[in-house]
Amino acid sequence: MKTMYTILLATIILSSCGTNPKPTTSKDDSVTDVASNMVQLTKEQASLAQLELAPIQQGKMKGMTHLNGVIDVPPTGIASVSIPMGGYIQDINLIPGTFVKKGQVLATVKDPAYVQLQENYLATKAKLSYLQQDLDRQKALLTQEAVSKKSFQQIQADYNTNAIQLKGLSEQLKLINIQPESLTTEKMSSLVQLVAPIAGYISKVNINRGKYVTPSDILLEIINPNDIHAAITIYEKDIANFKVGMKGTVTLTQDPAKKYPVSVLAVAHNINEDKTALLHCHFDKIPANVLPGMFLTADMVVETKDAVLIPIASVQRFQGKDYIFIQSAENVFEVKEIQVIQSNAKFVTVSNLDANAWIGKQIVVKNAYSLLGKLMNKSEE
Numbered sequence: 001m002k003t004m005y006t007i008l009l010a011t012i013i014l015s016s017c018g019t020n021p022k023p024t025t026s027k028d029d030s031v032t033d034v035a036s037n038m039v040q041l042t043k044e045q046a047s048l049a050q051l052e053l054a055p056i057q058q059g060k061m062k063g064m065t066h067l068n069g070v071i072d073v074p075p076t077g078i079a080s081v082s083i084p085m086g087g088y089i090q091d092i093n094l095i096p097g098t099f100v101k102k103g104q105v106l107a108t109v110k111d112p113a114y115v116q117l118q119e120n121y122l123a124t125k126a127k128l129s130y131l132q133q134d135l136d137r138q139k140a141l142l143t144q145e146a147v148s149k150k151s152f153q154q155i156q157a158d159y160n161t162n163a164i165q166l167k168g169l170s171e172q173l174k175l176i177n178i179q180p181e182s183l184t185t186e187k188m189s190s191l192v193q194l195v196a197p198i199a200g201y202i203s204k205v206n207i208n209r210g211k212y213v214t215p216s217d218i219l220l221e222i223i224n225p226n227d228i229h230a231a232i233t234i235y236e237k238d239i240a241n242f243k244v245g246m247k248g249t250v251t252l253t254q255d256p257a258k259k260y261p262v263s264v265l266a267v268a269h270n271i272n273e274d275k276t277a278l279l280h281c282h283f284d285k286i287p288a289n290v291l292p293g294m295f296l297t298a299d300m301v302v303e304t305k306d307a308v309l310i311p312i313a314s315v316q317r318f319q320g321k322d323y324i325f326i327q328s329a330e331n332v333f334e335v336k337e338i339q340v341i342q343s344n345a346k347f348v349t350v351s352n353l354d355a356n357a358w359i360g361k362q363i364v365v366k367n368a369y370s371l372l373g374k375l376m377n378k379s380e381e
Contacts, residue, residue: 039371041331052366053327054311056358062303063344065241067279069232069250071294074280077227079198081220082213084175087111089211090191094220096205100196106220107194107207114176118188121169121180128166131159200224203292228286230262232279232298235341235351239277241302242267248300252287260287262298302342308355309347310338314365316372325371327362333371 041049087109094106138152170180176192204221213219230250234242242264249259262281271277281298315338316323322340325333336358342349364371 037335038328039325039333039335039374041333041371041374043331045374046331049367049370051364051368051370053362054314054365056326056361056363057309058306058356058359059309060303060305061307061309061342061344061347061349062301063342063347063349065238065300065302065304065342066340067232067234067298067300069230069279069296069298071228071252071290071292071296072231072280073223073227073292074229077198077200077224079196079200079222079224080218081106081194081197081222082215082218083109083192083194084172084215085111085113085117085192086212086214087114087192089207089209089213092205092207092209094202094205096202098202100199100202100222102196102199104196105193106196108191109194109213110191112190114178114192115188115190117169117172117176118178118183121166121173121183122185122188124162124166124169128159128162131155131162135159194219196222198222198224223292225286225290228290228292229265229283230281230296230298232281232296233276234279236271236275236277238302238304238341239267239269241304242279242300246300246302248281248298250281250283250296250298252290253295253297255287258287259299260285304342304349307342307349308359310350311363311365312343312346312348314363314368315340315348316368318372318376323372325364325368326358327364333364335371335375 088111090108090110092107094100100106135155138155142149142152173180173183177195178192200222202220203223204218206217207213207219232250244264244266246264248262248264250262251259261284263284264279265282266280268278268280310324314324316325322338324336324338326336328334336352338348338350338352340348341351
């Protein structure tokens with residue numbers, strides 16, 4: 001409110017200073033608005049405004065960097081549940097948000113192919129047992145030269161072939177969560193169980209009772225909340241300023257008053273199309289009730305090299321946006337909207353793409369609010 005009163009007062013003073021009931025053609029006393037983003041003062045207005053200028057410099061700066069990001073989960077924290085053999089969903093009692101333990105039954109699936117697989121396994125197992133006994137007999141006979149070596153080799157080959165088949169069928173049974181070691185004729189079933197590969201919360205349920213599913217279908221998705229981290233967006237030119245182990249704080253948009261300490265876990269070195277990269281940060285203590293995709297803001301103390309240093313006294317904030325005034329000619333100033341990404345007690349740095357072109361130019365560092373007031377007054381005319 002105080003800033004608004006200051007701007008309003010400056011507007012009244014500068015406007016009244018330019019008011020003259022007598023027409024004049026003097027260039028010194030006239031006010032010419034060069035463009036919508038330009039402010040030109042008369043000599044009298046410039047004297048009254050008492051503006052002070054300073055050059056924009058380039059150098060090192062250590063200060064608070066303000067960043068944006070989202071809650072993210074690494075691939076190790078997400079599990080997509082599917083089934084290697086197709087079948088019909090027999091039972092499902094889960095909804096998104098349900099917490100499940102590792103190994104907990106998620107659903108049951110039914111199909112005749114499961115029975116056939118178990119039958120083939122038991123039959124092959126029985127045959128292998130017979131071949132084992134026959135092989136032992138032939139081995140004893142071979143030592144007595146009561147059987148040809150060729151016959152013995154044939155029986156040994158049959159045994160090895162069946163052993164391979166049994167191993168293959170055993171691995172197939174494990175894929176559908178049937179333990180071959182405990183399988184018997186009495187335990188054969190057309191139902192198999194889907195179990196949770198990790199502990200976490202169900203985030204997606206893509207099945208219902210009676211639905212036929214194939215091996216390519218994603219039936220459910222589970223997210224492990226213990227693997228949640230902050231994925232923070234940084235600009236390409238700032239990647240070198242961030243290191244693993246750096247500390248900072250994160251604020252969630254749902255609870256802006258609370259700050260959560262984080263540390264940098266990894267700095268991505270692949271650049272996106274918009275010239276940004278990701279900073280992966282680990283929470284010291286994971287916030288409660290957070291979900292992947294939630295927006296956040298982050299503050300980190302960073303030392304920036306070759307930064308364009310904007311004096312903090314020059315920054316004028318109005319309606320949630322920040323502005324500076326750069327001198328383009330005598331008593332003529334161009335307003336620039338800036339996007340502040342880092343600040344300390346003396347300077348700010350910005351993400352404006354044309355910021356390097358400002359180096360060496362004069363910027364208003366005192367009473368810039370009077371220019372902002374005049375710009376507002378001009379926009380209302």
